[in-house]
Amino acid sequence: MPKPYIPNDKWSQRAAKEGYLARSVYKLMELDARYELIRPGLRVLDIGAAPGSWLQYTSDKLGPNGRVLGLDLKPIKDIAPNVTTKVIDVFDDAAVSNAIAEMSWKHVDLVLSDIAPNTSGIKDVDQWRSIELNRKIAAIAQKYLRGHGAVVMKVFRGKDFDAFTHELKTQFGRLKVMSALASRDRSREVYVVCSDAIAVS
Numbered sequence: 415m416p417k418p419y420i421p422n423d424k425w426s427q428r429a430a431k432e433g434y435l436a437r438s439v440y441k442l443m444e445l446d447a448r449y450e451l452i453r454p455g456l457r458v459l460d461i462g463a464a465p466g467s468w469l470q471y472t473s474d475k476l477g478p479n480g481r482v483l484g485l486d487l488k489p490i491k492d493i494a495p496n497v498t499t500k501v502i503d504v505f506d507d508a509a510v511s512n513a514i515a516e517m518s519w520k521h522v523d524l525v526l527s528d529i530a531p532n533t534s535g536i537k538d539v540d541q542w543r544s545i546e547l548n549r550k551i552a553a554i555a556q557k558y559l560r561g562h563g564a565v566v567m568k569v570f571r572g573k574d575f576d577a578f579t580h581e582l583k584t585q586f587g588r589l590k591v592m593s594a595l596a597s598r599d600r601s602r603e604v605y606v607v608c609s610d611a612i613a614v615s
């Protein structure tokens with residue numbers, strides 16, 4: 415008989431016990447506690463959303479008047495009535511804009527992204543892929559955020575990190591970097607939170 419899956423780290427064990435689909439939820443909880451990102455009634459876009467723990471947490475905090483749209487290469491199971499999901503490659507601009515238009519949204523209030531490339535194990539390649547994904551997330555955020563709206567991005571630290579944050583500072587008025595407690599000990603990931611998109615002329 416196959417053995418039941420028993421998570422072997424404390425965050426995964428906690429997620430299993432509390433009914434979350436992934437340990438990543440504790441990273442979003444920490445980001446939300448620090449930056450007060452998710453409030454009832456917002457329109458939220460979650461990119462790289464599978465299996466869906468950020469959607470679970472966001473859906474609860476948004477309440478019945480908020481909506482969250484989750485995009486991922488992988489399908490996501492039904493989570494709650496205020497959650498819509500689509501199977502989409504974030505590099506497919508037309509698919510992303512269609513998904514947002516189908517929500518009847520012109521703007522979003524918050525962009526969350528925990529997107530991560532398939533890792534090759536080669537440090538520089540993985541970091542470069544992470545930066546490329548996040549350039550796309552930043553462009554989507556710039557296009558759809560309004561006012562003081564924020565975008566959260568997971569980025570691997572490495573040789574291109576400073577150049578990327580420098581680019582972001584030309585696109586957004588505010589930028590913060592946070593290392594999450596629930597990130598694995600040897601991980602080089604950090605979360606970059608930008609807001610106040612600068613209008614492109």
Ligand SMILES: C[S@@+](CC[C@H](N)C(=O)[O-])C[C@H]1O[C@@H](n2cnc3c(N)ncnc32)[C@H](O)[C@@H]1O
Pocket residue numbers: 435436438439461462463464465466467468469485486487488502503504505528529530531532
């Ligand atoms: C760490 S997981 C996200 C976990 C999620 N925040 C949660 O709480 O369940 C990263 C996700 O990014 C997605 N991803 C990677 N490249 C993508 C792309 N080009 N377009 C859309 N999603 C992508 C992966 O399929 C994966 O599901």
